[in-house]
Amino acid sequence: MIDDVKDLSRVEKAKQLARKEFTNYLGKTFIAVIVASVAVTVFALFIVNRFLNAFTAERALITTGLFVSSLVIFLLLQIGVYKYTKQNGSSIRDFWLTTIMTIITFIATMAACTLLDNVYAMPIAIATLVLIELIDRRTATLATAVLCVLMMVFFLFSDGTKVFDIPVVLSAIVCNCMCAVLINFLEHKHYSRLKFLIAAMLTPLAMQPLVVTLTLAHSDISITILWNVVWCYGANVAAALVFMPLVAIFEGMFNIADDFRLNELCNLSNPLLKRLASEAPGTFNHSLVVGNLAEACASAIGENPNMARCAAYYHDIGKLKAPIYFSENQSSYNPHDELIPEVSVSMITSHTLFGEILAKQNRLPKEIVAICREHHGTSPVGYFYRKALTLKEEGDLAVDKYTYAGPKPQTKIAAIIMVADTIEAAMRAYMPDTREEYEARINKLVDEKLELRQFDECPITMGDIAIIKQTIIEVLPSIHHSRINYDKKRKSSK
Ligand SMILES: [Fe+2]
Ligand SMILES: [Fe+2]
Known part of the structure; x- marks a missing residue:
């Protein structure tokens, strides 16, 4: 009986401690959620060249929708990262890193699509590669999923749909996300730098038949097929190339013990x-x-x-x-x-x-x-x-x-x-x-x-x-x- 009471109080204490840790985590990372939501919204408005119009009466609703959607997405990311990393005792650091990588990748992806005028140019794998190496595979998967949803929200809310058709946008997101998932599946954090780089550069080749199939499915049999293949592959190779300097910067900045x-x-x-x-x-x-x-x-x-x-x-x-x-x-x-x-x-x-x-x-x-x-x-x-x-x-x-x-x-x-x-x-x-x-x-x-x-x-x-x-x-x-x-x-x- 006494043992049962002792066990119960121990369980209650552990629950209280867990709640306290979670509250502490939420408090210390909430600023990152706000910063990330604002950054994504501002950049999304800037990239479609209508920043000055964003707060007019007719646009205010769309801008608010973009901000609220980003906020909800980053709040979910906040909870997901805690769930995956609480055992390591480094959830706060890992959430900041995941958020920064998500923002960097979102900005790189939006800039690449707009500047190259090809929606297949999405280097989503940047976040995947860096997070596999610096945190783990599950957090990398979570960040990839968040990026996919962010892209969809961006194209749905913004004027991006005037430039790219929604079915084409969705096809491009599917191809690039599957590419990131494949890279996530094949890469191993204990690989040497060269092996990591080679795997990251060869893996996107496997996705190119899907790019061709989806482009053809949109009844596009012009030179666009070639450009879609080139930019989809090019974006993922670019991700592999920027991965090394980013890892070097963030492992030093966050004092991470990667291999x-x-x-x-x-x-x-x-x-x-x-x-x-x-x-x-x-x-x-x-x-x-x-x-x-x-x-x-x-x-x-x-x-x-x-x-x-x-x-x-x-x-x-x-x-x-x-x-x-x-x-x-x-x-x-x-x-x-x-x-x-x-x-x-x-x-x-x-x-x-x-x-x-x-x-x-x-x-x-x-x-x-x-x-x-x-x-x-x-x-x-x-x-x-x-x-x-x-x-x-x-x-x-x-x-x-x-x-x-x-x-x-x-x-x-x-x-x-x-x-x-x-x-x-x-x-x-x-x-x-x-x-x-x-x-x-x-x-x-x-x-x-x-x-x-x-x-x-x-x-x-x-x-x-x-x-x-x-x-x-x-x-x-x-x-x-x-x-x-x-x-x-x-x-x-x-
Ligand atoms: Fe010793
Ligand atoms: Fe010793």
Whole structure:
């Protein structure tokens, strides 16, 4: 009964929190909805060259209709983006980005149609391509759908219908939207830049038979067929060409960790990694090994391997503040010999906080900043706790003063880094001779983290943890070039 009441209050609290988050999101993005609706309406009026007439008595109704329709469309986009991105904790950023890309693509499409005097010249795929890379496939689909509706509203409300017939306009919208959907279906955000570009340029070819068929369906058998094909293909190729600079601009502006950026950050000539290599070589080598382990684990459980590798490379940058206090950077001199355990442990545990500060100063993506802080969770520093216990003459010693400040890992990748980091550090200190002992040690290290409830705040499952353990068991010996004695295992198993 008490448990039921507790569960109910927990559910109610979660609902309240969700409502608060949604209200906060609506408040912080409503200005974007207004700005987008005004921008679309003003541009629509400007492009059909009747801006000055827009507020006359006879036009006021059409202008209002255009604004209200845009407002409703962007409000729906606002709710849709929240639904798709609330798990990432970046809904506000993602909505702003989606809105900006929708406006840019709308303006580019309207300008292209009007200037080229061909309604098939619709580079709708600009938004699709950028959003697949910077957010995800579902948000890209949503933006494409919004653009289709916006085009239809624009042509229905504006004088554009005097220039283009509505059936021709609808055919052009269908062709270009299907092209964007096909690109969305075939592109993959883990593609290299060249592969992404080639796929974006080749995919529109598949839609050209539809362009020919729809043009013929309008009883147009003139040279228009050729122009429609040329402009439909040309618009989508143009979208592929402007995609790269737009991604570069927006990944920097919104500090987004897409795969292109993660690969750049993993480049060992990056200034922060170069500093780590020269000032804390032991930590640098440890981070590279953790990177290999984390990448393999992330692939094994369906997480982003590039993010895992990148997070591992930077997880210990906080040690740059005082590298000599960490065992991997010591040779003969150990400064902890001259310090009391309380001071030693504060030097050790503060590297997560310094890491977070340094990562923010270097504008690393927020996912990596969080992992710098979370990768030890609230684990105790066992060595110094035991040392303090031996020095204490009587009574108990609170373990709280000897633990990391947390928070615990909040994502699956943070949990992977925690496991890989712990195992790598332990195995670097001592690599068992036999396979049995090696596996038992890894199981023990992970079990300790489970007993300390370090994975309680992230969505990782026991199945994921089993896969991560197995992956590390297989991969680590090859990275360390260790020779585990299988003969001993066979003998002992006889
Ligand atoms: Fe660390
Ligand atoms: Fe580490």
